[in-house]
Amino acid sequence: xxxxxxxxxxxxxxxxxxxxxxxxxxxxLVRKAAWLALLVVLLALPLYLDAAWLKAGQYMxxxxxxxxxxxxVVGQAxxxxxxxxxxxxAGGTAYTVLSGPTGDERVAGFGLDPGLSLLGAVVVAALxxxxxxxxxxxxxxxxxxxxxxxLVFLGLYFGQSAEELTGGTSTGRTPxxxxxxxxxxxxxxPEISLLGVPIRQAERMWYLFLLLTVLAFVIAxxxxxxxxxxxxxxxxxxxxAAAVMGVSVLRAKAGAFAVxxxxxxxxxxxxxxxFDILKPDESEFGTYGINVSIAYLAMVIIGGLGSVxxxxxxxxxxxxxxxVLALYSADLGWFSGTGDGALTPILVSSFVYGAAIxxxxxxxxxxxxxxGRRLTRLRRQPPEEx
Amino acid sequence: xxxxLQLVVNGLGKGAVFALLALGFVxxxxxxxxVNFAHxxxxxxxxxxxxxxxxxxxxxxxxxxxxxSAGLLGLLVERLLLSRSRHADANSLALLTIxxxxxxxxxxxxxxxxxxPFLGDAWDAKPFRLGGITLFRTxxxxxxxxxxLITAFWLxxxxxxxxxxxRAQAENREAAALMGIRSSRVTATAWVVAxxxxxxxxxxxxxxxxxxxxxxxxxxxxxxxxxxxxILGGLDSTxxxxxxxxxxxxxxxxxxxxxxxxxxxxxxxxxxxxVLVVRPSGLFGTRERTRV
Numbered sequence: 001x002x003x004x005x006x007x008x009x010x011x012x013x014x015x016x017x018x019x020x021x022x023x024x025x026x027x028x029l030v031r032k033a034a035w036l037a038l039l040v041v042l043l044a045l046p047l048y049l050d051a052a053w054l055k056a057g058q059y060m061x062x063x064x065x066x067x068x069x070x071x072x073v074v075g076q077a078x079x080x081x082x083x084x085x086x087x088x089x090a091g092g093t094a095y096t097v098l099s100g101p102t103g104d105e106r107v108a109g110f111g112l113d114p115g116l117s118l119l120g121a122v123v124v125a126a127l128x129x130x131x132x133x134x135x136x137x138x139x140x141x142x143x144x145x146x147x148x149x150x151l152v153f154l155g156l157y158f159g160q161s162a163e164e165l166t167g168g169t170s171t172g173r174t175p176x177x178x179x180x181x182x183x184x185x186x187x188x189x190p191e192i193s194l195l196g197v198p199i200r201q202a203e204r205m206w207y208l209f210l211l212l213t214v215l216a217f218v219i220a221x222x223x224x225x226x227x228x229x230x231x232x233x234x235x236x237x238x239x240x241a242a243a244v245m246g247v248s249v250l251r252a253k254a255g256a257f258a259v260x261x262x263x264x265x266x267x268x269x270x271x272x273x274x275f276d277i278l279k280p281d282e283s284e285f286g287t288y289g290i291n292v293s294i295a296y297l298a299m300v301i302i303g304g305l306g307s308v309x310x311x312x313x314x315x316x317x318x319x320x321x322x323x324v325l326a327l328y329s330a331d332l333g334w335f336s337g338t339g340d341g342a343l344t345p346i347l348v349s350s351f352v353y354g355a356a357i358x359x360x361x362x363x364x365x366x367x368x369x370x371x372g373r374r375l376t377r378l379r380r381q382p383p384e385e386x
Numbered sequence: 387x388x389x390x391l392q393l394v395v396n397g398l399g400k401g402a403v404f405a406l407l408a409l410g411f412v413x414x415x416x417x418x419x420x421v422n423f424a425h426x427x428x429x430x431x432x433x434x435x436x437x438x439x440x441x442x443x444x445x446x447x448x449x450x451x452x453x454x455s456a457g458l459l460g461l462l463v464e465r466l467l468l469s470r471s472r473h474a475d476a477n478s479l480a481l482l483t484i485x486x487x488x489x490x491x492x493x494x495x496x497x498x499x500x501x502x503p504f505l506g507d508a509w510d511a512k513p514f515r516l517g518g519i520t521l522f523r524t525x526x527x528x529x530x531x532x533x534x535l536i537t538a539f540w541l542x543x544x545x546x547x548x549x550x551x552x553r554a555q556a557e558n559r560e561a562a563a564l565m566g567i568r569s570s571r572v573t574a575t576a577w578v579v580a581x582x583x584x585x586x587x588x589x590x591x592x593x594x595x596x597x598x599x600x601x602x603x604x605x606x607x608x609x610x611x612x613x614x615x616x617i618l619g620g621l622d623s624t625x626x627x628x629x630x631x632x633x634x635x636x637x638x639x640x641x642x643x644x645x646x647x648x649x650x651x652x653x654x655x656x657x658x659x660x661v662l663v664v665r666p667s668g669l670f671g672t673r674e675r676t677r678v
């Protein structure tokens with residue numbers, strides 16, 4: 001094995017940075033208007049959708065937050081991570097423990113304010129990511145990917161053995177319902193209605209998740225476009241050259257890992273809130289198992305490695321498809337079979353994202369983000385040339 | 387002492403199976419620099435073919451059919467998908483194999499449904515006592531079969547034309563191609579060999595002795611332990627794969643007994659982490675060098 005061959009393993013796919021000229025002039029305004037319109041639509045959706053669809057939408061937003069974090073570390077910093085499910089579990093557990101009631105005999109709890117606990121979950125996950133940084137800093141490429149897989153297995157064991165924190169695999173434990181500054185995100189509290197639509201738990205949680213997703217998105221875009229993102233990409237493209245340019249390679253790598261874990265932790269806390277239960281897995285396959293790590297990786301690959309908007313679309317496909325299929329199947333009578341060999345929505349969406357990964361790598365390594373860029377360029381080019 | 391001895395023998399037996407799987411990883415990696423995340427699905431596919439053909443061919447014939455079809459699936463994946471994207475870098479191709487793995491695994495798990503058939507008819511669940519310790523026949527046969535296969539592979543790797551071509555390609559792909567070595571053929575054979583080894587391994591994994599569970603999603607998870615085995619030994623070292631496999635088997639058996647069963651899987655990965663921190667390219671792997 002030659003050294004040249006090894007370094008090839010580490011060469012990540014091309015950067016998913018929007019071209020410079022796209023940020024100037026009328027194109028920039030159009031772009032901003034499009035994002036704004038999307039936001040308005042998302043804000044208005046609870047007025048039209050019923051609770052089941054809102055729930056499905058929330059699940060997509062969980063995926064979006066997690067995928068944004070993963071695309072930063074895998075796509076921008078070039079560090080393959082299969083540990084995302086572990087950080088989900090860590091964040092979910094941290095939220096549940098911090099916000100849990102004190103004095104419970106079976107499980108530990110600190111009785112903190114849920115808002116503070118959510119922040120705490122993010123911090124705990126980030127610290128765990130930082131703790132893994134010494135390992136991540138030494139390894140590259142596939143070695144790092146498999147090393148990070150170790151975290152998922154440790155998480156599995158932790159979930160099974162630390163019953164005081166996680167509630168154990170058989171029963172799990174219920175997280176404190178979310179509230180911010182005394183405002184509950186449940187059906188309790190003040191009756192609010194907007195245009196005649198009562199804003200109850202589903203709607204409130206939608207707005208909470210939307211807020212978190214927008215925050216996650218804006219922060220990630222800022223990081224990608226700023227000095228931090230440049231240092232990540234420099235390290236990804238060539239560690240030695242990055243070091244020569246004055247980038248602290250270890251710090252950049254550790255930073256990327258910590259940021260991505262923080263995102264994972266937030267997604268984990270959201271997951272626990274969404275399920276309204278924290279229940280660690282019994283095997284490698286479950287809510288925080290290898291399959292989840294792979295699903296998040298799939299979102300990032302499908303969306304285009306390193307692209308933040310791409311991660312959103314990836315999450316829409318990978319996390320959204322099973323939800324939407326399940327909702328539609330109730331109406332259309334699909335997937336009614338049960339037992340042996342039944343096609344379930346989860347199974348069908350696994351096929352779809354498995355195939356999507358294969359197709360993306362074969363035909364468009366830049367993912368959907370690259371397709372999107374090409375489309376906008378096509379639209380813009382004729383007037384520029386004339 | 388007896389317990390310990392028994393654990394060591396059983397651990398080595400399990401380790402031999404992991405070694406077969408890890409060897410498959412390493413062969414593919416050496417030939418193409420691609421890490422095959424779909425290895426678990428090759429294992430499942432071979433096992434599934436045994437289940438399907440057992441009634442018609444009998445156990446021995448079905449086993450052979452399973453082994454061969456796992457090899458063919460490896461060939462198919464390489465020819466249909468990986469060879470088509472020669473310009474994609476090895477990292478993307480590794481991601482591609484994740485997609486392949488998801489599809490094949492989900493489909494086979496769906497087809498298996500709730501039936502979880504055992505596959506090691508000839509040796510499964512026939513423990514015997516020898517000098518005060520209980521030995522599982524599965525583990526002993528696995529040790530023997532692995533020893534034969536690994537020796538055969540090693541001889542072929544060392545002396546056959548294929549082995550020389552393979553080593554040449556691993557050393558320097560372009561130079562090997564210029565010397566008239568057919569890169570595509572070497573690569574395809576690597577995938578076939580890896581598939582065959584996976585097909586053999588499943589006959590030992592889906593047994594009562596080895597896992598206590600029949601062919602299922604769990605088989606795929608067990609096959610995942612070949613990952614730390616290959617990484618621990620060094621991804622580009624065939625000797626490392628064998629050593630890594632044995633280490634993983636021993637660690638799993640000993641920690642399951644002396645710590646807890648739940649811990650044994652994490653223990654394998656913990657050992658791998660420790661090795662990687664000390665030696666980032668595994669025990670026998672080639673160190674990376676960077677040139678600016």
